[in-house]
Amino acid sequence: MKLKATIEHKPNIPTASMADIAFLLIIFFMLTITFEVDKTQVTLPKTTLRYEIPKQSAYVSIDPDGRIRVSDGTEQSALVSAADEVLSMAAGVIAMDPTKVFVVKAHGDAEWLRVDEVIDALKRAKVRDVYLLSDQRTVDDL
Amino acid sequence: MKLDRDRPDDEIPTSSMADIAFLLIVFFMVTTTFTATRGLDFALPEDDDDPPVVEKEESVLVEIMPNGELIVDQDPMQLQEIIPYLKPKLERNPKKPVIIRPDIATPYRYMVQVYDELRQWEDYGLEQPINISVPTQREIQSFWY
Numbered sequence: 001m002k003l004k005a006t007i008e009h010k011p012n013i014p015t016a017s018m019a020d021i022a023f024l025l026i027i028f029f030m031l032t033i034t035f036e037v038d039k040t041q042v043t044l045p046k047t048t049l050r051y052e053i054p055k056q057s058a059y060v061s062i063d064p065d066g067r068i069r070v071s072d073g074t075e076q077s078a079l080v081s082a083a084d085e086v087l088s089m090a091a092g093v094i095a096m097d098p099t100k101v102f103v104v105k106a107h108g109d110a111e112w113l114r115v116d117e118v119i120d121a122l123k124r125a126k127v128r129d130v131y132l133l134s135d136q137r138t139v140d141d142l
Numbered sequence: 143m144k145l146d147r148d149r150p151d152d153e154i155p156t157s158s159m160a161d162i163a164f165l166l167i168v169f170f171m172v173t174t175t176f177t178a179t180r181g182l183d184f185a186l187p188e189d190d191d192d193p194p195v196v197e198k199e200e201s202v203l204v205e206i207m208p209n210g211e212l213i214v215d216q217d218p219m220q221l222q223e224i225i226p227y228l229k230p231k232l233e234r235n236p237k238k239p240v241i242i243r244p245d246i247a248t249p250y251r252y253m254v255q256v257y258d259e260l261r262q263w264e265d266y267g268l269e270q271p272i273n274i275s276v277p278t279q280r281e282i283q284s285f286w287y
Contacts, residue, residue, distance in 0.1 A: 019156075022163035029170030034179070045251035047258040050180035062250075103181065108251030112206075112244040113279070115253070120278035123186050131181040132254055 038077040040069055042107035046137035053131045054101050058093050060086055060122070062106040066114045073100070083117035090125035098126070105133040182258060187275075201275075202228060206244040210252045221259050225266040236270045241277065 040061040059071040070089045071077035080086060093100050102122055106115050122130060204224065205213040212219050214227060231238055240260060244253045253276070263272050 015160075019160050019163060022160060022167060026163060026166050026170065029167065029174060033170060033174055045254040047182050047254060049182055049258055049261050051183050053179050053181055104184070106250050108249060108254075110250045111246065112248040112250055112253055113246035115250045116244075116246070116278050119186070119276075120280050123278065128186055130184045130186055132184050132257075133181040134254065134258075136180075137258070 037071040037073060037075065038069060038105060040077065040105065042105060043109070044105070044133055044135045045108040046141050047132075047134040048137045050134055050136060051131070053103055053133070057101040057103045057131070058090070059103050059105055060090075060118050062104070062110045062114050062118060064107040064109045066110060068114070068118065083114075083121045086118055087121035087125050090122050090127055094126050099129070100127070101129045101131065102127050103131045103133050182254065182261070184257070184276075201239040201241050202231065204240060204242050204256060206242070206248045206252050206256060208245050208247040208249070210249070210255075212256065221255060224256070224259060225263065225268070225272075228272070229266060229268065232268060232270075232272065236268075237273050239273045239275050241275045243277065243282070246279065 034055070038059040038061050040063055042061065042063055056073045058073045059069075059077055061069045061077060063069075068080050068083065068086060069077040070080055070086055072089065072093050080089070090102065104115065104118060104122075106118075119130070202215055207213065212221065212224070214224055219227065228238075228240065242253065242256055242260075257274065257276070260272050260274050263270070
């Protein structure tokens with residue numbers, strides 16, 4: 001009996017759509033990427049209410065040891081020695097853009113005195129909109 | 143006579159496109175950080191040199207101790223008890239100021255907890271937002287004493 005010759009298939013992985021997937025991922029990352037202006041590592045307080053913070057906001061961060069860093073929202077944050085420097089920075093930013101939003105990024109264990117000095121400096125600099133950066137509070141935190 | 147011409151290849155070379163694409167993906171994956179971009183809004187009042195005088199008797203004072211203990215109008219209170227305590231007072235006078243006054247040594251998170259709780263006035267059936275005030279130490283020293 002004559003057997004039908006078997007057709008040999010070359011094994012291959014279909015890669016035609018690989019470039020599409022790759023570019024889809026690139027577009028996703030390009031749209032979602034935000035360059036952090038403040039990289040201070042803090043444990044944020046948790047709140048139930050949380051609102052989206054406008055992009056390009058100025059940052060004032062306070063670490064657990066009370067060190068203060070400031071950023072105008074465009075440049076990387078820099079360490080300042082006293083709350084008075086927050087006042088001069090904030091006054092300069094507000095002079096350029098009176099509607100600028102400031103974000104207070106303070107560690108949950110930071111002493112209120114330090115946060116109070118920063119808030120007072122922002123008040124004196126005529127800042128109007130401030131956000132207290134927080135993490136989401138969940139039922140487990142209650 | 144048939145001429146054998148070397149025709150230039152009219153294809154765009156795409157063999158390295160996937161390499162470039164994956165290089166970009168790796169770059170974005172390494173540099174992307176997922177950060178908290180949400181928080182509690184905390185509108186600051188005008189820094190007025192001559193603010194309206196608020197009598198202590200007219201307001202409700204919420205003091206926060208360094209250990210997180212709350213003293214509301216001189217009485218110790220739990221966080222969830224504050225708005226039920228305020229509710230009858232605010233129904234009589236919706237503009238009644240509620241002053242949050244943390245001790246200078248109080249951890250910041252306790253102040254945020256209280257502020258967050260007072261901002262949830264709707265959950266307790268109140269019709270208007272609570273008039274919350276957080277005076278700074280400078281304001282307390284300048285205007286209260």
